Amino acid sequence: MIQYFKNLDSKTVEIDKPEVGAWVNVLPPLKQEEFTELSESLEIPLDFLKDSLDIDERSRYEIDDNVKLIVIKTPTENNSFNESDAFYITIPICIILTHNQIVTVNSFENEAIKKFLNTFQNRHPDKRNMMVLKIFEKVTTNFQDYLKEINLRRNTLEQKLYDANRNEELLQLMRIQKSLVYLSTALRSNELLMMKMARTNFLQLNEEEKDFLDDLIVETSQALETANTYTNILSSTLDAFASIISNNQNEVLKRLTTLTIFLSIPVLIASIYGMNVPIPYKDTHLAFWLPVIISLIILIYVVANYWKSKKK
Known part of the structure; x- marks a missing residue:
């Protein structure tokens, strides 16, 4: 779908065909026929239009026959139905x-x-360079908004995990970690793009526009540092929870082992006393109570020594 917008008397008006100073916005669903028509009518290399179809396209710029292409990455929600995929991905x-x-x-x-x-x-519209920089600004703001949302979701999941220790929260934290990888990689790519544009003056910016681009580079760097910080915090949190789970598992196994040892004492005595050989008091009522009493005495002695050694 192709949209054409023009700014008339400080109002955004959608028009039917491209005009001088118009903004052309191409949205999905994307059709080959529309690409071909737009390429011919606006004299745009067809490859420039198709580059957006590659979701892994890196941030870059190039020029062909005085037509300039800039590719920048922006975050978006992931609509995948796979529960192990990242919450957010980046698109060009x-x-x-x-x-x-x-x-x-x-x-x-x-x-x-x-x-x-x-x-x-x-x-x-006559200041096209500033329009490009304003799109950059919206992209950077978009990253900052998603990072805030990720941090809020991370804090909520961590609190739930502290309270419940469920696998569901761990899985969602892993999805957040994947999202942060996508965002930090795209931010690093965008930062390099802007720095290269500032160094080469690709858009032939004036002093005001250069200052604005420098501010955008700083904001992008800050967003990248924030993403890296959240990634490190989340990695440390997951490592800590892994240690906690391992310690809890060791503690449970220790208790089960201790309980098994305690139960093995009366089992051992009963097994010895139940052997098919002559035993004392086998024809009296003590044949039942004698192994029980012996088992209890030994069990109490072992448990008492266990608690005594545990308190030291």
Whole structure:
């Protein structure tokens, strides 16, 4: 699906065809016919449009016949039905600067483009570089929002795990850990992209735009540090819970072993006394009570010594 937007009197208006200064937004479902038509009408290399279809496309930029392509990664919710997959993944957004328009191509709907659409009435289509930087800003804000949500969910799951020690919470924490890997990898890629753009001045920015890009680099670096911090905290938490579970298991096994030893004493005496050989008092009522009394005396002695040694 292809959308065309234009800014008229500080209002976002959807139009039927691309015009000078318009914003072209390509959303799923993506069709080959639409790509071909858009490529021919706006003189965009077809590969630039198809790059967004690869979910593993890295953050980068390139230029072909004065048409500029910028690929940046943004987080989104994972709609997979697999319960072991990450809660959040990252997807590419392709930003294409043609001779007269700015084009964004998305393989999935994402919050960054929605936020940019909500503020498009404040943009100046003639300042295309600033529009690109504003998309970068929405992407960075999107990362920060998802990191806050991940941290909140992590704290909630950790508290539940402290209270219940269930496998369900551990599985969800592992899904959060996978999400953080996706986010930190994409943030690192975006940071390198922005730093390279600032170094090479790919967009030919003016001083105000350069300062804005520098601020975005700082915010992206901060988001990356936050993601790394959350990843380290979660890894330490999972290691701690693994140690706790192992200690609990050892404690249970220790108690079971002790109980087995205690129970083996009367079993041993009863087994000896029940052998098919002549035994004392076999023809009296003491044939039952004698092994019971002996077992209790020895058992009490062993238990008393056990508790005495445990208190030391």
